Amino acid sequence: MADAKTVSAVLDALKFDERGLVAAIAQQHDTGEVLMLAWMDRQAVTKTLETGQVHYWSRSRQALWRKGETSGHTQALIEFRIDCDADAVLVRVDQTAVACHTGRRSCFFTTVREGKLEVIG
Amino acid sequence: MADAKTVSAVLDALKFDERGLVAAIAQQHDTGEVLMLAWMDRQAVTKTLETGQVHYWSRSRQALWRKGETSGHTQALIEFRIDCDADAVLVRVDQTAVACHTGRRSCFFTTVREGKLEVIG
Numbered sequence: 001m002a003d004a005k006t007v008s009a010v011l012d013a014l015k016f017d018e019r020g021l022v023a024a025i026a027q028q029h030d031t032g033e034v035l036m037l038a039w040m041d042r043q044a045v046t047k048t049l050e051t052g053q054v055h056y057w058s059r060s061r062q063a064l065w066r067k068g069e070t071s072g073h074t075q076a077l078i079e080f081r082i083d084c085d086a087d088a089v090l091v092r093v094d095q096t097a098v099a100c101h102t103g104r105r106s107c108f109f110t111t112v113r114e115g116k117l118e119v120i121g
Numbered sequence: 122m123a124d125a126k127t128v129s130a131v132l133d134a135l136k137f138d139e140r141g142l143v144a145a146i147a148q149q150h151d152t153g154e155v156l157m158l159a160w161m162d163r164q165a166v167t168k169t170l171e172t173g174q175v176h177y178w179s180r181s182r183q184a185l186w187r188k189g190e191t192s193g194h195t196q197a198l199i200e201f202r203i204d205c206d207a208d209a210v211l212v213r214v215d216q217t218a219v220a221c222h223t224g225r226r227s228c229f230f231t232t233v234r235e236g237k238l239e240v241i242g
Binding site: 002003005006009023027034036080083084085086088100101102104107108109110112 | 134152203205206207210225230233
């Protein structure tokens with residue numbers, strides 16, 4: 001869990017967009033699987049670092065959201081990375097059960113294969 | 122390389138935002154490393170699928186951009202995936218040399234470690 005000084009350093013480093021958000025990629029830390037793309041505001045970044053449980057900003061509900069708060073499918077934070085232009089983060093996580101609301105492990109379950117869209121996984 | 126029908130199916134499936142963009146995560150196909158996050162408009166998606174070379178939309182230059190067109194650090198498309206709400210794509214690629222303009226393999230080279238931001242890789 002990060003202390004206040006660390007949280008402050010991360011918030012200072014990040015470049016939040018005009019909506020106050022950064023893009024956040026969640027990746028399973030040990031397999032490398034990309035699980036989902038979501039968004040974080042300053043509060044979601046703060047809560048993620050403070051608690052070690054990944055939080056996002058829901059654009060549809062316009063609300064802070066602790067991943068798994070209703071489903072139980074939480075994301076324990078393993079590592080928090082920032083990209084070169086500081087407008088995207090990569091959270092390396094340990095995903096409980098599945099990341100996608102459809103019940104699939106990853107949200108990226110549609111692939112282009114042999115000329116058509118195919119659901120995998 | 123995808124034919125016109127496939128490209129059309131992908132463009133129909135995607136939900137471009139108010140700027141006409143979808144977020145695109147590039148991942149090295151064999152190691153799982155997350156290389157970068159960028160954006161694609163309809164033309165970038167089309168060119169990526171048609172040519173097998175990843176293209177993006179540069180928000181800063183407001184222009185179509187074939188990754189590696191000046192650096193030579195191209196991304197050969199291995200697989201094209203779409204997420205559950207169709208506003209993000211995951212391109213699994215074979216990255217030539219490095220993905221980041223700083224010369225690092227991945228753009229996500231800053232990590233939060235022991236209370237401070239640290240450059241890795």
